Amino acid sequence: MSEAASLTIKELVQKLTGDYYEGLCNAHENGKLVAWCSSVAPQEFMEAMDIEVAYPENHAAAIAAKGGALELLDHADKQGFNNDICAYARISLAYADLMNSPIQDLPRPDFVTCTTNICNTLIKWYENLARTFNVPFILIDTPFNVEETVSQNSIDYIKAQFVEFIHQLEIICKRPFNYEKFDKVMEISNESSKEWMRAMSYAAYKPSPLDGFNILNYMALAVCIRGRQESVDFFHAVSDEMERLLDANESQFKGEQNYRYMWEGIAVWPYLSHNYKTLKNQNAIFVGSVYPYSWNIQYEHGNMDEMARAYSEVPPNRCLSEQIKLRTSIMKDYKCDGALYHMNRSCKLLDMMQQGLRSRVYENTSAPYIVFDGDQADPRSFAKAQFETRVQALIENMEAEKNGIEVKN
Amino acid sequence: MKPIDDLLYEMKVILADIPAAVKAQKNQGKKIIGVFPVYAPEELIHAAGMFPVGCWGGRVNISKAATLLPPFACPVMQSITEKCLTGGYDMLDGALISAPCDTLKCFTQNFKKTNPNVKAIYCVYPQNNKLEGGVRYLYNELKKIGKELEELSGSKITEQKLQNSIRVYNENREAMMEFTRILSEKPGLLTPSQRHTVAKARYFMDKEAHTVLVLELNEALRADQSHSNPNRKVLLAGIMTEPDGLLQILDELKFNVAADEIAHESRQFRNPVPQGIDQYDRLARQWQNVEGCSVVYDPGGKRGQHIVKLAKEAAVDGVLYCQMKFCEEEEFDYPYVKSALDEAQIPVLNIEIDPLSFGREQTRTRLQAFIEQLEIRL
Numbered sequence: 004m005s006e007a008a009s010l011t012i013k014e015l016v017q018k019l020t021g022d023y024y025e026g027l028c029n030a031h032e033n034g035k036l037v038a039w040c041s042s043v044a045p046q047e048f049m050e051a052m053d054i055e056v057a058y059p060e061n062h063a064a065a066i067a068a069k070g071g072a073l074e075l076l077d078h079a080d081k082q083g084f085n086n087d088i089c090a091y092a093r094i095s096l097a098y099a100d101l102m103n104s105p106i107q108d109l110p111r112p113d114f115v116t117c118t119t120n121i122c123n124t125l126i127k128w129y130e131n132l133a134r135t136f137n138v139p140f141i142l143i144d145t146p147f148n149v150e151e152t153v154s155q156n157s158i159d160y161i162k163a164q165f166v167e168f169i170h171q172l173e174i175i176c177k178r179p180f181n182y183e184k185f186d187k188v189m190e191i192s193n194e195s196s197k198e199w200m201r202a203m204s205y206a207a208y209k210p211s212p213l214d215g216f217n218i219l220n221y222m223a224l225a226v227c228i229r230g231r232q233e234s235v236d237f238f239h240a241v242s243d244e245m246e247r248l249l250d251a252n253e254s255q256f257k258g259e260q261n262y263r264y265m266w267e268g269i270a271v272w273p274y275l276s277h278n279y280k281t282l283k284n285q286n287a288i289f290v291g292s293v294y295p296y297s298w299n300i301q302y303e304h305g306n307m308d309e310m311a312r313a314y315s316e317v318p319p320n321r322c323l324s325e326q327i328k329l330r331t332s333i334m335k336d337y338k339c340d341g342a343l344y345h346m347n348r349s350c351k352l353l354d355m356m357q358q359g360l361r362s363r364v365y366e367n368t369s370a371p372y373i374v375f376d377g378d379q380a381d382p383r384s385f386a387k388a389q390f391e392t393r394v395q396a397l398i399e400n401m402e403a404e405k406n407g408i409e410v411k412n
Numbered sequence: 413m414k415p416i417d418d419l420l421y422e423m424k425v426i427l428a429d430i431p432a433a434v435k436a437q438k439n440q441g442k443k444i445i446g447v448f449p450v451y452a453p454e455e456l457i458h459a460a461g462m463f464p465v466g467c468w469g470g471r472v473n474i475s476k477a478a479t480l481l482p483p484f485a486c487p488v489m490q491s492i493t494e495k496c497l498t499g500g501y502d503m504l505d506g507a508l509i510s511a512p513c514d515t516l517k518c519f520t521q522n523f524k525k526t527n528p529n530v531k532a533i534y535c536v537y538p539q540n541n542k543l544e545g546g547v548r549y550l551y552n553e554l555k556k557i558g559k560e561l562e563e564l565s566g567s568k569i570t571e572q573k574l575q576n577s578i579r580v581y582n583e584n585r586e587a588m589m590e591f592t593r594i595l596s597e598k599p600g601l602l603t604p605s606q607r608h609t610v611a612k613a614r615y616f617m618d619k620e621a622h623t624v625l626v627l628e629l630n631e632a633l634r635a636d637q638s639h640s641n642p643n644r645k646v647l648l649a650g651i652m653t654e655p656d657g658l659l660q661i662l663d664e665l666k667f668n669v670a671a672d673e674i675a676h677e678s679r680q681f682r683n684p685v686p687q688g689i690d691q692y693d694r695l696a697r698q699w700q701n702v703e704g705c706s707v708v709y710d711p712g713g714k715r716g717q718h719i720v721k722l723a724k725e726a727a728v729d730g731v732l733y734c735q736m737k738f739c740e741e742e743e744f745d746y747p748y749v750k751s752a753l754d755e756a757q758i759p760v761l762n763i764e765i766d767p768l769s770f771g772r773e774q775t776r777t778r779l780q781a782f783i784e785q786l787e788i789r790l
Contacts, residue, residue, distance in 0.1 A: 082747055083746055083747030083750060084743065084744070084746075084747060085735075085740075085743035085746070087484065087737075087738050087740065087743055088740055088743050088744060089740070092744075119539060122514050123512070123513055123514050123517070123539070123741075124514055124740055126539060126709055127706075127740060127741055127744035127745070128744065130709075130710060130711060130713070130744070131744060131747075131748065133711055134713055134748055139711075140711040142539060142540055142709055142711070144538055144539040144540045144546075144709070146511075146536040146538065146549070147511045147517045147520070147536055149511065149520045149521070149534040149536060150534075156549055156552040156553060156556075157549070159545070159548070159549065160538060160540075160545050160546060160548070160549035162545075163543060163544070163545020163546075163548070163549075164540055164543065164545060166545075167540075167543060167545070322520075322521055323521035323522075323524070323525075346482055348484065351485075351513075351514040351515050351518070351740065352514035352517060352518065354482050354484075354485075354518075355481060355482075355485055355489070355514070355515055355518030355519070355522070356518040356521050356522065357482075358479065358480050358481070359480070359521065359522060359525055
């Protein structure tokens with residue numbers, strides 16, 4: 004039995020995360036280049052060129068989760084960045100200036116790259132990173148899909164940027180693009196996405212063997228090592244563990260599963276533990292989330308049209324009707340009794356359409372929901388008391404629905 | 413030669429009653445197409461025989477918009493949404509909406525809900541605008557938009573019509589650039605409010621008529637010898653300078669706007685459509701030339717360089733960075749733009765712009781302090 008096979012899922016997460024950071028931090032010593040990159044970008048191209056990739060969104064979330072956000076947010080304020088700006092970006096820009104944080108440090112990038120499929124804020128954030136480090140910035144722009152489908156015109160534009168990406172990588176790396184490895188990485192990345200979706204789908208079981216808050220732990224690996232075999236093996240191991248739990252009639256969630264809910268939006272990283280305990284104490288389990296779908300990047304291996312479409316089709320880049328459709332199916336497929344909507348002070352793209360989203364999802368499902376104010380990384384924009392009160396209201400409404408009393412949201 | 417005041421009056425009359433100006437166009441049998449921030453290929457609307465009208469919100473009391481948007485939505489988005497929900501845009505036959513920022517991406521979707529009876533046409537510009545693939549993408553998008561506008565107007569956009577419309581718009585841009593150059597060379601001839609009036613009137617008049625007025629105005633301004641080398645010359649940077657209250661304070665404190673890079677003003681007319689054979693390709697190439705704008709990919713930091721260059725050319729005493737409240741794009745740019753200005757030893761003042769809730773006295777005090785700062789330097 005290999006060492007990895009004998010580890011628990013939690014130990015595996017720690018090991019793989021540690022291995023990833025070790026590779027990243029020793030990249031320059033090992034003669035490798037380092038890129039800073041947005042979380043849902045075509046990593047396949049960089050993995051093919053043996054570039055170690057750091058993910059500032061993950062890094063900012065981890066800093067916030069460890070309680071280290073305020074110091075960096077304060078520094079960003081001194082740099083002149085307005086408090087209105089996305090807190091991930093502020094933490095990251097402050098970190099780029101200081102190169103010091105309470106958690107694992109990142110090596111300086113040799114270039115930065117982002118994809119607009121999760122937001123346009125990234126463009127401004129990465130422009131500033133590129134200026135700070137005086138390094139090239141490669142942008143993959145995936146035009147926002149105002150209608151239901153991704154147009155062939157968008158696909159052709161994204162493909163043209165893939166070609167330019169390869170060209171730029173060849174210049175930066177000073178060697179020809181490794182098409183052979185690219186081919187292999189595409190295969191692995193697709194396999195990884197399939198295994199990721201399979202593992203996350205266990206939350207649909209009732210009772211669920213998967214505690215939805217663990218999705219947030221596993222997600223970091225979906226971001227960082229999606230192009231590596233280790234991710235395929237890891238997500239496969241998660242599924243095996245889920246099967247074992249199902250057979251044993253057990254769950255990662257150590258509480259009663261009286262209520263199942265969908266969490267809409269990014270986690271409140273500085274208060275993750277508080278949020279978890281508040282809901283667990285009410286016997287409510289997190290089962291429904293858009294997170295799994297954001298890294299469900301599947302395409303026919305080697306088909307660049309499909310690859311372009313897959314990167315353009317991630318949930319935040321889709322029109323409202325598609326977003327409604329996705330949440331409605333999550334609510335139904337994962338048998339959610341209710342939903343929590345995070346009005347995230349940092350994320351304009353998720354907020355400005357949220358009213359239309361939640362009202363239509365409610366029309367489609369009749370499941371009660373609550374909205375709470377928060378922020379993905381700035382602890383000053385979240386109030387425990389408000390969250391607790393809203394959760395209590397949601398529990399009461401879910402209970403009423405269970406008892407056949409119609410609740411009007 | 414008409415007096416300057418008479419020419420300005422003609423524009424002020426339009427702005428005093430915008431619904432009437434739009435109605436007058438409608439009475440001529442023209443369909444009205446709302447053009448929402450920030451950019452749009454207006455030439456296509458013109459070539460289709462319709463009237464493009466600027467829809468940048470304005471001062472309204474937010475009531476119904478609060479049911480759709482959180483309070484930290486940018487005031488432009490809030491006021492536009494309020495108007496969408498209260499019949500302010502009922503006169504529109506169509507709407508041309510771009511999605512240059514996350515907030516406006518959401519607007520493309522919210523508009524379907526707020527104004528289901530208005531035909532929405534989208535123009536999602538490529539951020540990678542220098543890349544040939546971006547030009548090709550935009551070319552195809554413009555063709556699609558052209559077809560949608562043809563369907564709406566019932567009039568075909570021929571190459572000849574589009575060529576003519578591009579000429580009309582380029583002439584207007586040239587007249588406006590000349591207007592800003594004259595005020596840069598001879599600051600003090602117009603107040604900040606008057607300068608703004610000329611730029612804003614573009615949104616509510618036939619471009620041909622606006623060009624005629626601006627050309628006449630330029631002639632009158634060139635001939636005017638009354639100006640006296642004034643102080644307090646500033647460059648305005650940002651999205652908008654409205655509400656009017658800010659402009660009134662700038663007038664009262666005798667600031668002179670010698671240049672601007674405001675999205676609502678000169679960013680609209682500083683890039684002419686280049687020459688070419690295929691008219692759609694010309695429009696796509698114009699976008700390729702756009703740079704130094706907060707809502708367009710700017711990896712080299714051209715905006716900072718552009719503002720410094722403009723400020724030096726106009727020999728301004730300082731820069732007023734008109735920070736639209738909750739506009740991340742502008743907020744992200746401010747630290748490095750300020751650094752670039754500091755390096756060039758050009759003073760800069762960041763003023764928060766909120767068309768919905770304007771802090772008049774606070775703004776006045778800050779501007780007065782800025783004047784003192786400028787005078788100490790002199």
